[in-house]
Amino acid sequence: MKIFRAIGLTLLFLLTTLSSSGAAEADLRAIIAKFATAADFSETGVIVRELTATGDPAVERPLAALAEGNLYIRAADSMVFVGKEASDSIQLFDPLSGEAAGEASADDLTQIGVNNTLRRTIRDALGTLTLGSKDPTVRIAAADTMFKTPDAANIEPLDAAIASETVASVKALLEQARGASILVSDKPDADKLAAIALIGARGDRNAVSLLTSVEANASGAVKEAATAAIASINSTLAFWDAGQNIWYGISLGSVLLLAAIGLAITFGVMGVINMAHGEMVMLGAYTTFVVQQVIRTSFPGLFDWSLVIALPLAFLVAALVGLAIERGIIRFLYGRPLETLLATWGVSLILQQAVRTIFGPTNQEVGNPSWMSGSFDIGQLAITWNRLWILVFALLVFGVLLYVMKRTPWGLQMRAVTANRRMAASMGIKTPWVDALTFALGSGIAGIAGVALSQIDNVSPNLGRGYIIDSFMVVVFGGVGNLWGTLVGAFSLGIVNKFLEPYAGAVLGKIVVLVLIILFIQKRPRGMFALKGRAVEA
């Protein structure tokens, strides 16, 4: 097969300037028509390789369609088409020219199946075919694919591509891909040593992966050089690993902060043990789901804005429910923590079951807007966009809340009521309404946390359950009644957890963290940042 590919690729680079003749097109059509008779994946794979071997750039369209499962056979005449799903039928296009060729119902078409192995074959094939693309990002993808699947036959086309490459960064990647191909070829050791130096400088996991397989198969100087290169990459990677753990810790901390910050108000400031806090988070997530449903059906263009639209709505929904709970139940139970605990636990069950009845017990799909999908690299550190945005968002919410508490008249009244209720009442503050609004604020903030958490977790009636324990842990650990304590508590728990996880595993890690917290609370019962003053004793 390698020979086929080598010949094909040489042809490709000889013929790129020439347009394919009519005869060549007929040949391609004959090969494509064979898809209709392929009995299994390996036969389809043979046809794919045959198509690649022609080296004609025109095969990109049918191959890409096949990889995505969009290549169909029409039952009536065994013709092969690229299909695009429309509302209730499938639109057909010619596999080579891409011209529209009518439409057919799904029952009259057979989809050509692909599996992972085929997808890989096609990806590798497209890599070599798209090396001469005008778009640099396509060339980068091609270089990347060829680096991961090195092949001695790739050296020649890569040489040609490097010679004509103008963008320095793409050129570097192409040279690394060439180096990778040299390592698996039978070139002299001097070339291989140069290639190892080149790849060693790349310094990422893919380089380690390649060098490890080289190390296993080589001998003498090449083997030694590979071993040395792996060791040097691994020592750099160890450094990045530590950075990665810190980032993961910060990211987990931001999730904990978001989940706990509403509780820092209702439990921390007001002293209400609110077991229904998690359900407020869940209501926020369901609001996001409903908003996305409406956007999907009525305004598909606004999808990227769905979270921004959901934020105020989630705040309102959760705040209103919170207000109803405070007015309807909690206000009768102030000063009776045990009854509050049981009553709010009951409320949480009612809310869960209500959501289950309305939306069903299954998970609901909440999509990621495009700006929250995927990841980017800083050095060897992959940072996912959704985690980064959640961190930014958590800090933003924290900042706004801090401002409200410390700099607005409402915040002042809230703090006054918590510090000394009777004194505040005698100063003319309507304490019942301050209580109600404070509880609504805490619940509303839990609601907007739900919008963010819907991006990383299940949107199901049980969503809140997973966060309630962690939230209490953060608030108690940080110091009840202190917002800064919640911030520091969330991030330190997150980082400690993520540093333990790689060594102890997720299960044991969590247990160790809990034990540490118990010991800490024994030593400092009021948490890290305890409130001081007479109010605490009251």
Add this chain to the structure above:
Amino acid sequence: MRGNFAKITKILSAGVVAAGLLASASAKAAEDTIKVGILHSLSGTMAISETTLKDVMLMLIDEQNAKGGLLGKKLEAVVVDPASNWPLFAEKARELISKDKVAAVFGCWTSVSRKSVLPVFSELDNILFYPVQYEGEESERNVFYTGAAPNQQAIPAVDYLMSADGGSVKRWVLEGTDYVYPRTTNKILEAYLKSKGVPAEDIMVNYTPFGFSDWQTEVSAIKKFGSAGKKTAVVSTVNGDANVPFYKELGNQGIKAEDIPVMAFSVGEEELAGLDTKPLVGHLAAWNYFESVNTPENKKFIADWHKFIKNNKRTTNDPMEAHYIGFNMWVKAVEKAGTTDPDKVIDAMVGVSVPNLTGGYSAMMPNHHITKPVLIGEIQANGQFQTVSKTPGLVMGDEWSDYLPDSKDLISDWRAPLSCGNFNVKTGKCGGKGTN
């Protein structure tokens, strides 16, 4: 407040009395019906999976009644809610058998709930149909296992990954939720992989708690493990809610199925319903049934289901098929025995064969497990699975794994004269022990 509470209690007790009256009234009306117990959680964490099974049972019972019932009597479903609470499963099972006098019970999802009801079923001598794939190492006289044993799911899945079609995988990550099913399955798989010559350093085992949602460290560890120059795959026994964040993290960290495929044993159509599957295309699952299977039986089943549940978007899944098979087997065995008496039905069950939904027949074996085809499917962009491999014949459920030292000599045969669930062929005695 006290006054209010007193009032509430009064109303409540009145309600309870009224409900009691209603129940006794319906009990009288139902004397010439056959009762079927449904023991699935309708609230709590497992409601996400089990509610669907309750609905499918109601549908099957409705259909049977439309066909004229069973032994000339109508069937009547008795639904209870064990609320994802394992001890409550045992209580509710007792209630179904002693109070409601059901002829058979269809229920349970998690292994721990099954273990919790086992003593009740053997004490009160009734029948349980258990529809979920499980870890094996068990065979009880009163239980019929219609889900897959490890050799009907895990072993063929690993075989597929080792084959050229599956990518000739050389390095394995066994990722699971920390409870009995993943731990036992992974123990079997580890022994199996080692018997196939996989060295210990090429196997990584990791467990996470139930409902785990922060997968960053685990996914990056998988990435790291996968960069050792050998083809790597993940075998996932991650259960329930933890799957969605797991797959989201895989997608975000850019782990493609072509590079490191994830083979899951607990992810079906229902679990994928809460996910955007475009980044997951090509990741795998091993089951005995997929909604996408193209047979007339399956098309009819899906159409009936959509009509019954009044929602064309609801998916079907493997445990639903297991209940379909189990219920039809029970109906056939009752007809064969001419009575619903559990003792006689248990004896009549062995050898009963009914059509499954994938175009063949499933038969009840003497070890109370059934024969099934094994399908490997790849996730598609529309949230369905595309079958990429199917075992040529039916696979018989093997309750005692051949790969575990404690259970390799055990067999189960509930036919007379052996009538033993754990017969040790080495010592020739009934009563060997498994790993549990």
